[in-house]
Amino acid sequence: MPPTPATPRNKMESRDLTLRYGSKVAIKQVSLAIPEHKVTALIGPSGCGKSTFLRSLNRMNDLIAGANHEGTVFLDGRSIHDRTLDVVDLRRRVGMVFQKSNPFPKSIFENVAYGLRVGGLKDKAKLAARVEKSLRGAALWDEVKDRLDESALGLSGGQQQRLCIARALAVEPEVLLMDEPASALDPIATAKIEELIHELKATYTIAIVTHNMQQAARVSDRTAFFYMGELVECGPTERIFTNPQEKRTEDYVTGKFG
Amino acid sequence: MLDRQAVMQEQDLAPPVALPMLSPEARRRQLKEKLIAWTITAVAFTGIAALVLILVFVAKEALSLVTDTAAREEASFSKMFLPQLVRKGKPLAYVWQPVSGVPKVSMIPLFIGTLKTTAVSMLVAVPLGIFGALFAAEFAPRRLREVLKPTIELLAGIPSVVLGFFALMVMASFLQETFGFTSRLNAVVAGLGLALAIVPVIFTVTEDALTAVPRSYREASLALGATPWETAWKVVLPAAAPGILAACVLGFGRAIGETMIVLMASGNAAITSANLGDSVRSLSATIAAEMGEVVVGSPHYALLFFIGVELFLFTFVLNMLAGIWTKKVIQRLKGGAG
Numbered sequence: 001m002p003p004t005p006a007t008p009r010n011k012m013e014s015r016d017l018t019l020r021y022g023s024k025v026a027i028k029q030v031s032l033a034i035p036e037h038k039v040t041a042l043i044g045p046s047g048c049g050k051s052t053f054l055r056s057l058n059r060m061n062d063l064i065a066g067a068n069h070e071g072t073v074f075l076d077g078r079s080i081h082d083r084t085l086d087v088v089d090l091r092r093r094v095g096m097v098f099q100k101s102n103p104f105p106k107s108i109f110e111n112v113a114y115g116l117r118v119g120g121l122k123d124k125a126k127l128a129a130r131v132e133k134s135l136r137g138a139a140l141w142d143e144v145k146d147r148l149d150e151s152a153l154g155l156s157g158g159q160q161q162r163l164c165i166a167r168a169l170a171v172e173p174e175v176l177l178m179d180e181p182a183s184a185l186d187p188i189a190t191a192k193i194e195e196l197i198h199e200l201k202a203t204y205t206i207a208i209v210t211h212n213m214q215q216a217a218r219v220s221d222r223t224a225f226f227y228m229g230e231l232v233e234c235g236p237t238e239r240i241f242t243n244p245q246e247k248r249t250e251d252y253v254t255g256k257f258g
Numbered sequence: 259m260l261d262r263q264a265v266m267q268e269q270d271l272a273p274p275v276a277l278p279m280l281s282p283e284a285r286r287r288q289l290k291e292k293l294i295a296w297t298i299t300a301v302a303f304t305g306i307a308a309l310v311l312i313l314v315f316v317a318k319e320a321l322s323l324v325t326d327t328a329a330r331e332e333a334s335f336s337k338m339f340l341p342q343l344v345r346k347g348k349p350l351a352y353v354w355q356p357v358s359g360v361p362k363v364s365m366i367p368l369f370i371g372t373l374k375t376t377a378v379s380m381l382v383a384v385p386l387g388i389f390g391a392l393f394a395a396e397f398a399p400r401r402l403r404e405v406l407k408p409t410i411e412l413l414a415g416i417p418s419v420v421l422g423f424f425a426l427m428v429m430a431s432f433l434q435e436t437f438g439f440t441s442r443l444n445a446v447v448a449g450l451g452l453a454l455a456i457v458p459v460i461f462t463v464t465e466d467a468l469t470a471v472p473r474s475y476r477e478a479s480l481a482l483g484a485t486p487w488e489t490a491w492k493v494v495l496p497a498a499a500p501g502i503l504a505a506c507v508l509g510f511g512r513a514i515g516e517t518m519i520v521l522m523a524s525g526n527a528a529i530t531s532a533n534l535g536d537s538v539r540s541l542s543a544t545i546a547a548e549m550g551e552v553v554v555g556s557p558h559y560a561l562l563f564f565i566g567v568e569l570f571l572f573t574f575v576l577n578m579l580a581g582i583w584t585k586k587v588i589q590r591l592k593g594g595a596g
Contacts, residue, residue: 060481065400092483102474105497105591115482118492153592164478171482 016071041220058094095173101160103152115171138166158189319563329557354528367528371538378449387460395468414458422522425451443525456509467501
């Protein structure tokens with residue numbers, strides 16, 4: 001029986017997704033919806049599979065030798081594992097921001113322009129306009145507008161992470177995946193990133209992995225709790241934190257383990 | 259300014275205490291550290307001193323070209339670097355015939371020889387080495403990579419006399435049949451023989467530089483919708499540029515100084531021409547070929563040492579330029595705070 005397409009208001013939807021590294025099961029039978037223009041937080045203890053799940057949404061796990069999957073993920077009702085969907089196109093539609101900020105050792109401008117250049121945009125004026133728009137979108141423009149030609153590695157940690165967000169925004173993805181984007185940042189930089197996430201959800205659909213439960217409560221509309229590779233519970237953030245249905249969720253969000 | 263005493267009191271800080279004598283154990287530990295540091299310094303300086311002494315010795319032997327009148331007469335700098343009258347009624351020419359009745363000591367044909375063989379070898383070995391390394395580091399399946407790297411590193415260990423023999427016997431005939439060279443042994447044969455020796459050098463060092471590029475750069479690039487090739491070419495390769503340049507410099511140093519392959523496969527005729535199909539005589543091969551029969555202390559003897567000094571200068575200058583360039587690249591990559 002072919003799986004029925006996802007409902008339209010869910011931007012992405014995983015259906016019985018199981019992922020193994022070799023024979024080790026990283027996530028089992030996860031079915032989770034990522035609603036459009038909402039922030040979905042993935043929480044859970046280390047090694048619970050939340051990052052693996054996030055990385056499978058734009059098929060970054062393909063890069064890991066020995067990774068294999070069952071089940072699939074739908075993007076706008078279409079399986080991302082479909083042969084007719086090129087993985088390069090998928091990653092242009094589903095962008096990613098990593099845990100450790102990883103700007104290229106290039107200038108600030110070139111970092112943001114990179115995705116556009118590989119996408120085939122050559123016009124200099126258009127490039128400059130898109131770079132400015134993305135940097136403004138990531139609330140970084142005012143801090144870097146006078147030194148776009150300087151190396152991105154000269155920026156502070158928080159600025160680097162916002163640069164990575166700007167870089168991901170530049171290609172205008174539909175979905176933005178964030179893998180603990182603020183875990184290496186100080187509280188002020190973290191607050192800036194969280195504020196940014198609030199602004200971005202009007203335009204993008206966001207899924208964010210976080211270790212920090214206050215952060216999940218602050219930024220997300222929906223929360224999914226992962227434990228030992230399984231999706232234990234998901235629902236509106238407020239309900240998960242105030243009235244969890246599962247004992248394990250309650251123990252985790254109240255800090256009994258984790 | 260806060261009152262210092264109030265601050266100390268508030269935090270319950272104790273006033274400083276006069277330090278007691280170092281314990282004997284601590285003193286022994288410090289002494290041991292110092293001894294080790296001195297020993298390492300001494301060993302390091304011995305190595306450096308040996309290198310400097312070699313240079314001093316070579317330069318000293320060449321010095322008679324300046325100090326000795328007879329040598330100055332026979333091998334002046336103008337005779338070495340400017341065209342000379344070789345035969346009456348013929349145009350001025352560059353000729354290397356240091357043991358003829360009237361010694362002709364032009365360095366120019368030797369420079370040209372070294373330049374030709376080095377250029378041919380670098381033109382072949384740099385792309386081969388870099389693209390080979392790019393394949394091994396970025397595209398090869400893991401199992402193939404595990405075989406590829408040790409195999410190519412093994413190639414680096416082949417004695418150059420074996421490579422020279424191969425170039426002389428196999429490559430020379432093949433290339434002559436293919437391209438119809440008039441001289442069987444020429445700059446192309448010697449250059450390709452040299453390339454065999456330096457490809458492994460460039461490959462290994464480049465591969466190390468590419469593998470050292472953080473995986474996060476590759477992930478970032480792929481996540482932005484770049485293909486693996488775009489990632490390798492636009493992100494990984496530029497990030498590894500300093501290491502790749504070092505690989506090329508290392509290869510160049512080997513190519514310019516390598517003696518046996520060139521001696522065996524170049525034909526050793528000091529011809530001044532631009533044709534890569536002509537036989538050539540390189541600086542290094544000249545030293546090797548003539549040093550055995552030269553009269554010690556003669557102008558010719560000093561000349562050979564002078565060639566050694568030149569070879570040293572070439573590599574030194576190149577290394578320096580590469581160093582400056584590398585520093586610039588690293589600065590551009592890292593930015594101010596890097």
